[in-house]
Amino acid sequence: MGGESPGKQDDKHGVPPRLERPSLLTWLAWVIALGLFVSAFASSGFSPGTFSGGFANLLDFFARALPPETERLPAVGAATVETFQMALIGTALGSLLSLPLALLAARNFSPHPVVYYVTRTFIAFLRAIPDLVWALVFIVAVGLGPPAGILALTVDAMGFCGRFFSERIEELDPKPIESLRLTGASPLAVVFGSVVPAAFPSFVATTLFALESATRSAVVLGLVGAGGIGVELTTSMELMRYDEALTIIIVIFLVVVAVERTSAAIRRRII
Numbered sequence: 451m452g453g454e455s456p457g458k459q460d461d462k463h464g465v466p467p468r469l470e471r472p473s474l475l476t477w478l479a480w481v482i483a484l485g486l487f488v489s490a491f492a493s494s495g496f497s498p499g500t501f502s503g504g505f506a507n508l509l510d511f512f513a514r515a516l517p518p519e520t521e522r523l524p525a526v527g528a529a530t531v532e533t534f535q536m537a538l539i540g541t542a543l544g545s546l547l548s549l550p551l552a553l554l555a556a557r558n559f560s561p562h563p564v565v566y567y568v569t570r571t572f573i574a575f576l577r578a579i580p581d582l583v584w585a586l587v588f589i590v591a592v593g594l595g596p597p598a599g600i601l602a603l604t605v606d607a608m609g610f611c612g613r614f615f616s617e618r619i620e621e622l623d624p625k626p627i628e629s630l631r632l633t634g635a636s637p638l639a640v641v642f643g644s645v646v647p648a649a650f651p652s653f654v655a656t657t658l659f660a661l662e663s664a665t666r667s668a669v670v671l672g673l674v675g676a677g678g679i680g681v682e683l684t685t686s687m688e689l690m691r692y693d694e695a696l697t698i699i700i701v702i703f704l705v706v707v708a709v710e711r712t713s714a715a716i717r718r719r720i721i
Contacts, residue, residue: 511692518700519693526682526694530701533678534709536599536671537664543600544607545657551608552615553641558627559619573616576609581667585676599668599676606667607660611653618652619645651720658713665709669702 553559555573560566584602592598626644646653672680679698686695 512696514690515692515696517693518697519691520697522682522694523697526679526698526701529672529679529682530705532596533668533672533680534665534705536596536676536678537603537661537668537709540600540603540668541607541657541661541664544604545611545653545660547604548608548611548615549653551612552619553645555612555616556619558622558624559645570616573609573612576605577613579605581606582670582674585671585674589675594675594677596677599671599678602671602676603664603667607657607664610660610663611656614656615649615653618649618656622648654720655717658717662706662710662713665706 551569551573554561554565554569557566560569581602584605585598588598588601592601622645626648627640630640630644668678669680669683672678672682673684675681679702683695683698683702686692686698
């Protein structure tokens with residue numbers, strides 16, 4: 451009775467253990483991380499003078515941008531619709547094309563380990579290249595305009611959805627899948643009879659997240675000539691028509707918020 455040590459009592463009652471002295475390796479990692487941060491900060495050229503000067507320029511921008519210009523609102527609205535169409539088509543195509551990739555990249559469904567690792571590497575490659583770079587590549591391939599933006603967003607959605615679709619497939623209960631296989635069902639029947647119905651809510655949620663990301667990305671892609679409202683924004687900024695630029699920025703904000711709210715409402719209803 452009463453012979454238990456304080457450490458045992460702490461473990462018994464679930465009290466977290468006391469902090470231990472960091473090891474030499476931990477201290478070394480912290481010193482390296484701090485050194486990298488200091489080096490990055492010093493080489494960035496950031497200084498209080500830069501901040502104060504930038505803040506003054508920002509105030510000048512808003513002074514010249516207010517009130518927002520509304521004369522070109524119809525043209526801005528048409529470019530906004532084009533931007534959302536790019537995001538919608540790119541996300542739809544990318545999510546559809548990512549399904550076979552996800553099946554090949556799922557451990558419980560891939561036909562061979564080599565296929566699994568090759569597909570995983572390909573998906574990682576799609577995700578590693580920024581959509582802006584993909585847009586530049588497709589501009590070279592198909593020229594300026596929305597087609598290049600749609601292709602870039604399609605590839606970006608393939609990487610995004612392919613990864614999360616495959617992880618969801620790996621989490622599925624294997625019993626329904628094996629039951630269909632034992633009945634002699636074809637691989638296609640197994641996919642649409644077991645995998646897709648079980649993972650459908652997750653697939654839809656992931657696709658909606660991809661649409662939100664694509665809507666924001668479509669604006670940036672327009673800055674390099676891939677169509678959409680980004681072209682209008684670039685033109686306004688280059689011509690120093692800051693009142694028009696502010697109108698475009700407000701429209702972009704409203705569209706992105708509307709897409710995010712609609713996406714969240716659909717996810718709540720489905721999940």
